[in-house]
Amino acid sequence: MYFAIIVETNPIYYMKSFYLFIALLCITPFYGQKIKTMNKGKVDVKNYSVTIPYQDIRGLVIVEGVINGKTYKFILDTGAVTAISPKLYSELNLPSVGNINVDDSSDIRENMKVVTMPAIHLGGLTFSNIPAVVGSDGPFFQCLGIDGFLGSNFMRNSIVKFSYKTKTITFTDKPGEFNLNKKEGAELLKDKMQSNPHLRIDFNDGQIKGSEIVTFDSGMTDFYDLSEKVYNTYFKDANLFKVLDQANGSFSLGLNGVAPSTMQYRLLLPQLTFAGNVFKNITFTTTSDNGSRIGVEILKYGDVIVDYPGKKLYFKPYNQGDVDLAEKSWPVQPILKDGKFVIGIVWDTTLNDRIQEGDEILKFGEIDYESIQPCEALLTLLRPKNEVAVLKLKDVVTGEIKEIEVNKK
Numbered sequence: 165m166y167f168a169i170i171v172e173t174n175p176i177y178y179m180k181s182f183y184l185f186i187a188l189l190c191i192t193p194f195y196g197q198k199i200k201t202m203n204k205g206k207v208d209v210k211n212y213s214v215t216i217p218y219q220d221i222r223g224l225v226i227v228e229g230v231i232n233g234k235t236y237k238f239i240l241d242t243g244a245v246t247a248i249s250p251k252l253y254s255e256l257n258l259p260s261v262g263n264i265n266v267d268d269s270s271d272i273r274e275n276m277k278v279v280t281m282p283a284i285h286l287g288g289l290t291f292s293n294i295p296a297v298v299g300s301d302g303p304f305f306q307c308l309g310i311d312g313f314l315g316s317n318f319m320r321n322s323i324v325k326f327s328y329k330t331k332t333i334t335f336t337d338k339p340g341e342f343n344l345n346k347k348e349g350a351e352l353l354k355d356k357m358q359s360n361p362h363l364r365i366d367f368n369d370g371q372i373k374g375s376e377i378v379t380f381d382s383g384m385t386d387f388y389d390l391s392e393k394v395y396n397t398y399f400k401d402a403n404l405f406k407v408l409d410q411a412n413g414s415f416s417l418g419l420n421g422v423a424p425s426t427m428q429y430r431l432l433l434p435q436l437t438f439a440g441n442v443f444k445n446i447t448f449t450t451t452s453d454n455g456s457r458i459g460v461e462i463l464k465y466g467d468v469i470v471d472y473p474g475k476k477l478y479f480k481p482y483n484q485g486d487v488d489l490a491e492k493s494w495p496v497q498p499i500l501k502d503g504k505f506v507i508g509i510v511w512d513t514t515l516n517d518r519i520q521e522g523d524e525i526l527k528f529g530e531i532d533y534e535s536i537q538p539c540e541a542l543l544t545l546l547r548p549k550n551e552v553a554v555l556k557l558k559d560v561v562t563g564e565i566k567e568i569e570v571n572k573k
Contacts, residue, residue, distance in 0.1 A: 199264045199278050202245050202317040202358045205294035208283075213336040216287035220331055221308060221543060223385045223460045227333060229314070230285040231256065236311040240333060242319070242470060243381025243457060245358040246281070246296040248312035249305040253298045256282065266297055274300060284314075289335060294318050303500070307539035313383065316472070320359035323471045326382065328463035329482060342469055342478075349469075349476035350439040353377065361470050363477050365458065366437040372404045376456055380470065380477060384459035387443075387489065388436065392428060392450035405431040408447065409495075409511035412521070426452060430493065430511050438462065439479035445490035449497075492551065492572040498525055498533075500541055505533045507557070518568050522560035529553030 218240065219226040225240040236252065245266075248256075258279040266276050277298040284291045295317065299305065305312075325334040325342060334341075353362040360379050367374040376394065390405075399405060409430040433446045438458060443465075462468065466481035481487075495515060499508030505525040510516060525533045529548025536546065551572040558565055 199262045199295075201356060202278075202295045202315075203320060203356070205281075205317070206292055207321050207335075207337070208290040208292055210337060212289060213334065213338055213341055214287040214289050215332050215334040218331055218333050220328075223463070224308070225326065225333065225382055225460065226308070226310060227286065227314070231282055237309060238312050238314045239308070239310055239383055240319075241313045241381070241383030242316050242324075242361055243379050243383045244313050244315040244360075246294055246313060246315040246318045247276075247299045248279070248281070248296050249299060249310070250301055251305070252311045253277070253279065258282075260298075261295075264297060276300075284318075286314075287335070291318060303538060303542055307542045316354075316359040316361060319470070320354070320472045323469065323473070326463055326468045326470075328467070337473070339471070339474060344469065344471075344476075344478055346474075346476065348440060349471070349478045352471070352475040352477050354472065354475065359472060361472070361477060363439070367404055367433060368435040368437070369404060369406075370434060372402060374399065374402065374404045378456040378458050380468065381457040382460045382463075384457050385461065386448065386459045387461035388433075388446055388448045389451045389453065389457045389459065390431065390448060391453055391456045392426065393454060394456055395429065395431075395450050405429075405433050408432055408493075409513070411509050411511050411513070428452075428509060439477055441466070441479050441481055442486040444486055444488045447489070447491060447493060494547065494553075494572050495570050496555065498528070498541075498546070500538055503538060505536070505541065506560070512570075512573075515568065515570070518566065519555070519557065520560060524558040524560065525555065526558055526565070527554070527556035 216227060226237055227240050228235050229238055230236070258281075260277040261280055262278045263275055264278050266274055279296055279298060281294045281296050284294065296312065299312070304310070322335045322337060323339070323341065327334070350363040354360065355362070362377050362379050364375050365378055367376070395405075407429055410427065412427050429450045431448055431450070433448070434444060436443045436446050462479070465483075465487050466479050469478040469480070471477070493511070495510065495512035496507050496519060497509040497511065498505050501508075507519060507521055507523045507525065509521065510519050527533060528546070529550060531546055531548060533546075540546075553570060555568045555570055556565065557568070
């Protein structure tokens with residue numbers, strides 16, 4: 165699949181206007197010799213409209229589904245294929261129909277079994293013969309108390325509305341259900357392997373304009389993540405994004421583990437347009453994933469409606485006007501690694517002689533990291549309340565205990 169990335173200056177051209185086409189070979193991260201597509205299965209009825217509640221954990225959309233009369237919990241994840249935990253796989257005693265290599269959001273690959281799910285009942289709807297991969301045991305299943313992910317191959321036959329304000333999800337096959345204006349929606353590209361929804365977003369810093377094809381990923385908790393590979397290849401020399409910090413490190417935890425340490429960037433984008441709506445002053449980081457993503461954080465500002473059959477995405481804002489996302493950030497990024505909380509990346513280079521990647525975090529402001537269980541870190545946002553805090557660390561090399569005052573900037 166080929167996606168256009170466009171960068172142009174206004175009114176002065178940066179070198180020249182240019183159109184680049186990037187072949188994102190890993191935009192659909194599921195490969196295999198026998199498994200040609202995960203886009204199988206169906207909804208067993210026609211002319212339906214069902215609204216169900218969801219549980220919000222760190223912004224993630226968690227719904228209940230019934231299989232063989234028993235209720236299970238799943239993350240509704242537009243950026244993934246349907247996946248189940250090893251525990252659910254054993255409980256259902258499902259035969260494997262093949263194996264496939266899976267790249268997670270940290271670009272870590274693992275070979276996984278593929279199964280065909282028994283009927284999944286969701287709010288009165290029945291989804292039959294949906295393919296799923298069997299994931300590895302890890303903190304996502306255990307800490308979130310979930311049994312799997314319902315991905316875009318599960319949702320691909322429906323129009324799906326995400327409503328943060330009412331904490332509900334609506335599934336329908338009726339194009340007129342939400343009174344949508346087809347001229348307002350953003351065009352969707354759906355990959356052939358699992359139907360993940362990709363759309364164009366536009367950038368503007370006052371002089372330079374650009375655009376990128378991203379995934380709307382309801383399994384990603386941030387607002388916007390920019391692929392480090394895309395940034396270095398297509399955007400870095402255009403100066404479209406203001407570089408706030410750059411550092412070597414890792415802070416991305418995917419289904420298969422922690423991403424390897426690489427050079428990453430913390431950036432500021434003056435303006436981003438998503439489905440016709442303008443967001444300003446977005447601070448974000450590059451990630452190790454092959455593709456960029458708009459995450460579930462956007463649901464705080466309006467309803468998102470993904471029309472899979474009609475290949476359109478709509479955003480209905482809760483308030484009119486541009487949204488300003490300006491915020492301050494801490495100069496370090498914690499990560500959970502090997503059961504411990506450590507410094508994943510140091511953004512502020514003036515701290516490099518005192519803080520380094522891998523230092524164990526003992527305390528950060530009022531938060532005692534030594535008493536925090538790993539699952540608590542996934543369920544809550546662990547950051548000091550004040551804008552100045554003391555970091556108590558155990559040096560990764562010497563074992564020395566050190567305290568450093570840091571500021572949120």
